[in-house]
Amino acid sequence: MKNQLLKKSVIFACIIMIPAALMAARLSLSSDKMRHTDIIINQGETLNEDIVTDKSITIDGILNGDCISLGGLVKIKGDINGDMVSLGGMIQLSGAIAGDLVSIGAPLETTGDIKGDIVLIGANAVFKSSATAYGDVSFIGGHMEKDESVIIKGEVHSFDINLINHLSPYFLKIAGHKRDDNSPWLIGGLVGLGFLMLISVILSGVVLFILPAIFFPKNVKEVSLAIKDDFWKSAGIGTIILVALLPALLLIAISILGIPLIPLAILFFCAAFVLGFSGFTVIVTERFFEGIKRSGPSTLIGQVAAGYLLLAGIMILGNAIPFIGGIFMLAVFIVSVFGAILGLGAVCITRMGTIAIRPVAVSSPEKETPSAEA
Numbered sequence: 168m169k170n171q172l173l174k175k176s177v178i179f180a181c182i183i184m185i186p187a188a189l190m191a192a193r194l195s196l197s198s199d200k201m202r203h204t205d206i207i208i209n210q211g212e213t214l215n216e217d218i219v220t221d222k223s224i225t226i227d228g229i230l231n232g233d234c235i236s237l238g239g240l241v242k243i244k245g246d247i248n249g250d251m252v253s254l255g256g257m258i259q260l261s262g263a264i265a266g267d268l269v270s271i272g273a274p275l276e277t278t279g280d281i282k283g284d285i286v287l288i289g290a291n292a293v294f295k296s297s298a299t300a301y302g303d304v305s306f307i308g309g310h311m312e313k314d315e316s317v318i319i320k321g322e323v324h325s326f327d328i329n330l331i332n333h334l335s336p337y338f339l340k341i342a343g344h345k346r347d348d349n350s351p352w353l354i355g356g357l358v359g360l361g362f363l364m365l366i367s368v369i370l371s372g373v374v375l376f377i378l379p380a381i382f383f384p385k386n387v388k389e390v391s392l393a394i395k396d397d398f399w400k401s402a403g404i405g406t407i408i409l410v411a412l413l414p415a416l417l418l419i420a421i422s423i424l425g426i427p428l429i430p431l432a433i434l435f436f437c438a439a440f441v442l443g444f445s446g447f448t449v450i451v452t453e454r455f456f457e458g459i460k461r462s463g464p465s466t467l468i469g470q471v472a473a474g475y476l477l478l479a480g481i482m483i484l485g486n487a488i489p490f491i492g493g494i495f496m497l498a499v500f501i502v503s504v505f506g507a508i509l510g511l512g513a514v515c516i517t518r519m520g521t522i523a524i525r526p527v528a529v530s531s532p533e534k535e536t537p538s539a540e541a
Contacts, residue, residue: 208245217249226262233266236273243279250283267302269381284321284466286381288374294319303466307373324469372479373472379445380471386520387467390446393513402505405443405512412436442520443510448474451506478503 202220212228219235226234226245233249234241236256243251243262250266251258253273260277267283268275275285275292284302285292287309294300294313303321304311310325379387394401419428449467451474456463464470481499488495514520 205239210245223256284468286468303469305466305468305472307377307472324464324472373475375441376445376448376475377468377471379442380468383442383520384467386442386517387445387449387471389517389520389523390443390510390513391449393516394446394450394509397513397516398509401509401512401516403512404515405508405510408511408515409508439511439514439519440507443512443514444507445471445510446513446520447506447510448472448478450474451477 202218203222204220205222205225206218206220207225208214208228208230210227213231214228215231217232217234218224218230219237221237221239223239224234224236224241224243226243226247228245229248230246231248234247234251236253236258238255241251241253241256241258241260243258243260243264245262246265247263248265250269251264252269253271255272257273258268258270258275258277260275260279260281263280263282265282267286268281269286269288270290270292271288273290275287275290276295277293277298278295279297280299280301282301285300285304287305288307289309291309292304292306292311294311294317296314296316298313299318299320301320304319304323306323306325311323313319416429416432419432449470452463452470455474455477464473478499482496484495517523
């Protein structure tokens with residue numbers, strides 16, 4: 168049992184830190200069949216297993232399982248009864264996908280059906296003619312093109328980097344730029360560069376913290392539940408972990424045999440931090456939309472992204488407002504640090520989100536009524 172938990176935790180950490188390499192490791196847990204050859208399922212054929220390969224994938228038949236491509240071209244004319252994940256490999260879909268579709272740096276062209284949600288990170292999508300998306304479509308750093316006949320039943324969420332061009336004049340005003348200034352291009356360039364760096368940091372944070380929601384949604388949910396149900400316990404354990412981290416690393420460094428374990432320990436800590444903070448952002452989103460009495464994002468990915476952007480947005484707003492803005496920034500910083508501590512504690516309680524803290528209640532048998540004495 169301990170070996171299995173260690174194996175799952177190592178793979179989870181690798182997925183967060185190195186998304187491409189980690190997906191191959193993830194499927195190796197369930198199938199132990201990482202392939203380095205082209206995969207072809209001909210028409211009339213059915214394959215009942217998960218597949219992962221760094222070569223091309225062609226599916227004209229039926230795949231009953233998940234499909235993961237690590238850089239190869241993917242052509243789907245048949246059916247995938249599972250999820251589809253592509254890291255860098257173009258997807259050409261004219262068939263159907265019963266689960267979710269996740270594409271990182273891989274363009275999508277589709278005339279087929281996608282039953283689950285669609286998430287594209289740094290990738291564009293083209294929906295043609297008879298294409299149908301039944302779930303939500305979310306973009307980060309990409310855009311979508313679609314014909315009029317295309318049906319998208321869910322919501323479309325996107326962040327367009329070109330918004331920078333429209334927002335630049337307002338940031339120039341904040342910086343004190345005037346028309347009669349002798350160096351408008353210099354000021355504009357510095358402000359634009361700073362804003363681009365800020366947007367880059369925010370986008371990197373969004374991508375980093377939604378990775379657990381994409382690859383391990385159940386783990387994020389369990390961590391979020393642990394924070395809500397065992398608030399003080401999560402805070403206490405998280406504080407202990409944070410305080411004991413440096414002394415623990417020093418103790419490991421004292422032993423020659425323990426030195427190689429330091430990178431692994433740091434990797435575990437980073438993975439736990441990302442997973443824990445992702446669970447905390449879900450709570451931030453819930454509390455915010457409960458406060459304004461509006462319905463928030465329905466998907467876990469949307470909840471994580473919204474919570475992170477809320478915290479980042481208040482920080483940016485606080486930086487732009489003199490005097491009182493500093494109070495906002497300090498408040499958000501304290502909340503974020505405390506959220507990270509809560510997340511670390513919840514990750515420890517749930518063993519990286521693998522243990523449910525709300526077991527199914529089993530009804531106790533009815534007590535027997537004592538028989539009346541004769």
